[in-house]
Amino acid sequence: MALRRRHILSLQEMDAEEIRFILDTADSLREILSRPIKKVPALRGRTVCTLFYEPSTRTRTSFELAAKILSADTISISPSTSSVVKGESFRDTLLTLQAMGTDLFVIRHQCAGAPLFATKIVNVPVVNAGDGMHEHPTQGLLDMLTLRGVKGRLEGLNIAIVGDIAHSRVARSNAWGFTKMGASVRIAGPPTLLPPELEITGAKIYDRLEPAIEGADVVYVLRIQRERMDSGLLPSLREYTRLYGITPERLHRLAAPGAIVMHPGPMNRGIEIAPEVADAGYCVVTDQVANGVALRMALLYLLLGGANGPKE
Amino acid sequence: MDLILSGGRIVDPSQGLDAVGDLVIGDGRVVDIRLGGASGTRSAPSGAINLTPHHIVMPGCVDVHCHLREPGQEHKETIATGSASAAAGGFTTVLCMPNTDPPIDSAAVVSLVLRRAAEAKGARVIPLAAGTQGMGEERLSEMADLVECGAAAITDDAFPIQSSATLRRVMEYCRMLGVPFVAHCEDKSLTQGGCMNEGEVSAVLGLRGMPAAAEEIALARNILLARLTGVHLHVAHVSTAFAVDLVRMAKRTGVRISAEACPHHFSLTDQAVADSGYDTATKVNPPLRTRQDVEAVKRGLADGTIDCIATDHAPHSAEEKDVEYQFAPFGMVGFETALALTFTELVEPGHLEPMRAVECLSSAPARIFRLDCGTLRPGSRADVTVIDTQREWVVDREKLLSRSKNTPFHGRMLKGLPVLTVVEGRVVHSVLEGM
Numbered sequence: 001m002a003l004r005r006r007h008i009l010s011l012q013e014m015d016a017e018e019i020r021f022i023l024d025t026a027d028s029l030r031e032i033l034s035r036p037i038k039k040v041p042a043l044r045g046r047t048v049c050t051l052f053y054e055p056s057t058r059t060r061t062s063f064e065l066a067a068k069i070l071s072a073d074t075i076s077i078s079p080s081t082s083s084v085v086k087g088e089s090f091r092d093t094l095l096t097l098q099a100m101g102t103d104l105f106v107i108r109h110q111c112a113g114a115p116l117f118a119t120k121i122v123n124v125p126v127v128n129a130g131d132g133m134h135e136h137p138t139q140g141l142l143d144m145l146t147l148r149g150v151k152g153r154l155e156g157l158n159i160a161i162v163g164d165i166a167h168s169r170v171a172r173s174n175a176w177g178f179t180k181m182g183a184s185v186r187i188a189g190p191p192t193l194l195p196p197e198l199e200i201t202g203a204k205i206y207d208r209l210e211p212a213i214e215g216a217d218v219v220y221v222l223r224i225q226r227e228r229m230d231s232g233l234l235p236s237l238r239e240y241t242r243l244y245g246i247t248p249e250r251l252h253r254l255a256a257p258g259a260i261v262m263h264p265g266p267m268n269r270g271i272e273i274a275p276e277v278a279d280a281g282y283c284v285v286t287d288q289v290a291n292g293v294a295l296r297m298a299l300l301y302l303l304l305g306g307a308n309g310p311k312e
Numbered sequence: 313m314d315l316i317l318s319g320g321r322i323v324d325p326s327q328g329l330d331a332v333g334d335l336v337i338g339d340g341r342v343v344d345i346r347l348g349g350a351s352g353t354r355s356a357p358s359g360a361i362n363l364t365p366h367h368i369v370m371p372g373c374v375d376v377h378c379h380l381r382e383p384g385q386e387h388k389e390t391i392a393t394g395s396a397s398a399a400a401g402g403f404t405t406v407l408c409m410p411n412t413d414p415p416i417d418s419a420a421v422v423s424l425v426l427r428r429a430a431e432a433k434g435a436r437v438i439p440l441a442a443g444t445q446g447m448g449e450e451r452l453s454e455m456a457d458l459v460e461c462g463a464a465a466i467t468d469d470a471f472p473i474q475s476s477a478t479l480r481r482v483m484e485y486c487r488m489l490g491v492p493f494v495a496h497c498e499d500k501s502l503t504q505g506g507c508m509n510e511g512e513v514s515a516v517l518g519l520r521g522m523p524a525a526a527e528e529i530a531l532a533r534n535i536l537l538a539r540l541t542g543v544h545l546h547v548a549h550v551s552t553a554f555a556v557d558l559v560r561m562a563k564r565t566g567v568r569i570s571a572e573a574c575p576h577h578f579s580l581t582d583q584a585v586a587d588s589g590y591d592t593a594t595k596v597n598p599p600l601r602t603r604q605d606v607e608a609v610k611r612g613l614a615d616g617t618i619d620c621i622a623t624d625h626a627p628h629s630a631e632e633k634d635v636e637y638q639f640a641p642f643g644m645v646g647f648e649t650a651l652a653l654t655f656t657e658l659v660e661p662g663h664l665e666p667m668r669a670v671e672c673l674s675s676a677p678a679r680i681f682r683l684d685c686g687t688l689r690p691g692s693r694a695d696v697t698v699i700d701t702q703r704e705w706v707v708d709r710e711k712l713l714s715r716s717k718n719t720p721f722h723g724r725m726l727k728g729l730p731v732l733t734v735v736e737g738r739v740v741h742s743v744l745e746g747m
Contacts, residue, residue: 012516090636111636112518113590120589132638134518169518197515 003302007119007126010135011177012201019181023145026291026298032069033294043072046304049102050076051093052129053109058265058289059129059139063106066296072304075102090114091121098122104304107131125303133167139264140173142295144181146288147218150260155182158256160212161203162244163222163272166193170264171222175201188212189222189244192233209244214254220262221246224272237271247274251282260284314338314737320363320698322347323370325671326687332365337694340737344690361732361744366702370670371686372404372695372735373651374677377469377494377548377572377622379643380406380437382428383421384413389627389715391428391437394647397625397714399434399741401647402730404695405678405685406435406625410442411470417442417453422461434740435733436695438683440467440494443482447471450478455485464681467494469548474500476533483543492546492570492681495534497555498598502526507638509582509599517586519637522599524552531555535562538569546680547571549624551598553608560617570680571612572622575646575653576600576720578609584720585637592633592640593720596626610663613672620676623650627716645714649707649721651699655728659701666701673697698732698744705729 001021011019032040048067050060060076067074079093088096094105104125107115112132119126130136148154159178165171165187178185179202187198188206196205206212213219224244228234251259261273261283269275277283315337322345323330333347334357363369380394389397391408398406408425410416416425416439429437441463445451447470455466466486472495473479486493503522508514510521531547535558538545550556550571562569582600585591594600612618626643633640654673658664664672674697678686685695704727709717733741 089631089634091634109636111638113637116589117636132518133520172516172518195515197512200512200516 006303007115008137008299008303009115009119009126009128011137011140011173011180012135014180016180016182019141019144019177022141022295022298022302023148025302026145026295029297029301030294032297033290038069039071040069041071042301042305043067043070046072046103047101048072048074048104048106048300049097050074050106050129051097052076052078054130056108056129058292059108062289062292063129063296066293066300069293070297070300072300090117094118094121098124104300127299127303130169132169134169135173136169137173138292138296138299139170140177142288142292143174143220143262144177145291145295146262146284149287149291150284151217154178157183157217158186158215159183159218159220160186160188160216161220161222162188162209162212162246164193164224164228165189165198165222166195167225167228168222172198172201174220175203179203186212186216190234190240193228209250210254213250216255216259218260218262219246219251219255221273223264223266223268241271245272245274246277248276248280251277262288265289315734315739316357316360317369317696317698317732318357318360318362319365320367320369321365322688323368323666323670324688325667325675326371327689329688330667334360335369335688335696337696337734337737340694342688342690342692342694345688363698366700367731368666368670368699368701370697370699371674371678371688372733373402373673373697374683374686375403375406375623375625375647375650376620376677376681378406378408378625378647379411379627380408381412381627383424387629391425392432393713393715394625395429395432395434395437397434397645397647397712399733399735400713400730401649402651402697402699402733403435403647404697404733404735405438405683407438407440407464407681409467409469410440411447415442415447416440416463417445417447419454419457419461422458422463426462434735436735438462438464440465442466443468443486443493444473444478449473449475452481452485455482455489459489459491464683465491465494465546467496467548469494469496472496472498472500472530476537479534480537480541483537483541487541487543492544494546494548496548497527497530497534499526499529502529507595508585509601511582511602513582513586517590519585522597524554524601524605527552527598528554528558531558535567535569538567542568544568544570549574549577549598549622550609550612550618551577551601551605553605556608556612556617559612563617570619571617572620572677573609573613573618574622574624575650575657576644578606578613579653579657580720581606588720590637591720592635592637593644593718593722595637595640595642596644597642610658613658614663614668619672619680621650621654621672622677623647625714627714628718629716633718643718645712645716645719647714648712649719649726651730652705652726652728653721655699655701656726660727694734694737696732696734697730700729700731701727703727703729703731
């Protein structure tokens with residue numbers, strides 16, 4: 001089997017079979033990460049460009065590490081946001097970098113739809129590393145990889161996604177992805193940060209935390225940003241924490257036995273997640289990070305390598 | 313005789329006329345209408361342009377809402393190119409909006425626009441003028457000067473006046489001057505950062521939404537201020553179902569109000585943003601709404617709640633539109649697709665009778681803005697549009713006469729083509745064979 005698409009733009013457009021194939025490929029590549037010499041020649045001579053219009057540490061590092069392990073060359077560009085307004089257009093930046101020999105673009109952009117726009121400009125694969133409030137498909141995939149590893153399955157799991165849903169591309173990708181894989185997804189957050197229309201993903205919508213995490217096998221906690229308070233969407237972080245913060249007490253009282261906690265990072269300890277939860281064994285944040293590298297190796301390999309699966 | 317249009321179906325709502333016949337034009341005026349049987353059963357006068365009953369001969373179309381970008385943004389459009397594009401779309405008179413650079417907020421700029429308009433070779437161009445200096449929130453413009461100089465009405469289009477107090481004063485002046493106030497209804501505090509309709513599609517695409525309520529709140533406020541001041545309120549680009557209801561209610565209660573709808577608001581929904589893959593040609597303000605809104609706009613046009621059709625022709629250059637969706641400017645070109653969309657989306661499916669469609673495009677807008685056109689009565693200004701109702705054609709943005717190509721209808725098959733445009737007795741556009 002091979003990937004049926006040239007670009008990774010969203011999980012909305014993928015089906016379960018395709019997602020499973022990507023996760024299986026990532027599982028088979030993960031072994032490389034535990035070798036003493038973490039290097040295989042699969043993508044030698046290929047150039048991966050990470051073009052990030054928004055600050056990022058873990059996503060960018062994860063992509064670059066994945067590319068380097070597969071022996072690809074990497075270039076990383078962070079145009080200042082102001083250059084979008086004056087200076088070189090996104091279009092010209094893409095054409096310039098393509099002309100320099102880029103074989104694949106990894107793009108993060110504050111504008112929803114920017115990676116899709118890029119596919120109309122360049123003729124090499126594009127991977128969406130997060131576009132505005134739209135999607136973050138590689139995060140969704142690595143979360144599924146992690147959860148499948150821990151629970152052995154995705155089908156039938158009850159997953160609660162909690163926090164600033166409105167501004168979260170992670171929430172959108174995960175809602176699409178998890179429901180496609182047969183999990184039942186609940187979305188919870190304050191009404192000011194919760195577009196009810198997201199029911200179209202197949203998720204159920206809750207503006208109260210308790211019913212959303214009742215019986216949940218997974219509580220997926222999103223980062224809450226201070227600027228939401230400044231822009232009048234939240235009265236205070238203190239009250240947010242009281243209403244929606246994930247505490248050991250709430251988990252034990254409401255979630256299913258053996259429930260795990262996930263977070264895309266970086267965490268605000270003491271705000272959306274209690275420090276005791278963040279440090280507990282059932283919080284799999286570091287697994288998510290490790291799986292991120294394997295998952296991105298799989299995508300780069302499938303998009304740039306061959307159709308015949310891993311050779312090393 | 314200058315010109316005889318022979319054997320077409322003459323439709324003129326101002327006379328309640330819908331019959332096959334000859335339209336005789338001389339010295340820039342309508343001279344006579346000679347009704348006769350179907351073409352072929354009688355001989356056409358010599359030297360006439362021969363038409364058939366599927367050619368509708370109507371009073372020239374009037375567009376009360378367009379952006380011609382001159383002065384200041386001539387890379388998008390000029391009065392000359394806009395006038396030509398309008399003529400190609402079947403329009404004989406267009407009213408252009410004042411959000412130019414500098415804005416049309418002084419008699420000097422009105423005069424400049426009228427001078428350029430006099431040189432243009434297509435549709436007649438008449439400016440609308442801004443009610444506030446710099447299209448701001450503070451100081452009133454010299455509205456009496458603007459109107460005496462030739463502005464057809466006063467408006468806040470593109471920069472909706474947020475202060476109710478300022479708007480009240482503008483309306484009071486409009487009432488005194490006897491011109492409509494054309495309102496762009498938008499509560500900006502609700503649309504901040506938005507780039508499409510707020511709803512399911514925006515939630516999935518991750519684009520900031522502009523809720524229908526932003527338009528409806530401003531419209532409700534403007535209706536109340538029209539009641540207070542007695543002004544004739546003309547509502548630009550009605551796009552939501554509840555806005556149609558608000559206009560209907562205002563009319564019932566005797567408020568002096570008229571309204572327009574744009575072809576894109578009865579032809580496309582917000583799903584077009586998703587289906588086109590964030591194509592910035594779909595970015596427009598007010599945004600493309602939902603199926604329910606589209607249906608309500610159609611009903612409003614059919615029952616007369618919405619008086620007329622206007623294009624909101626808003627040209628933008630390729631480099632301005634070929635960017636990320638969020639960064640693209642609002643607006644789409646509309647002159648050259650408006651008639652065809654009206655016939656394809658409204659007449660062909662039976663929402664509008666041809667007579668009502670012609671009224672929406674010509675006599676109604678002329679009446680609302682007290683223009684000397686919109687009729688084929690003998691003696692009146694010979695502004696005439698002929699549309700071939702059977703002609704199917706595919707929109708090709710490269711063939712548009714507008715300087716800009718930002719249309720969301722590229723590649724779409726439409727039925728109905730303006731084939732002849734006559735302004736004051738002069739043929740300004742024709743795709744008829746043998747002409």
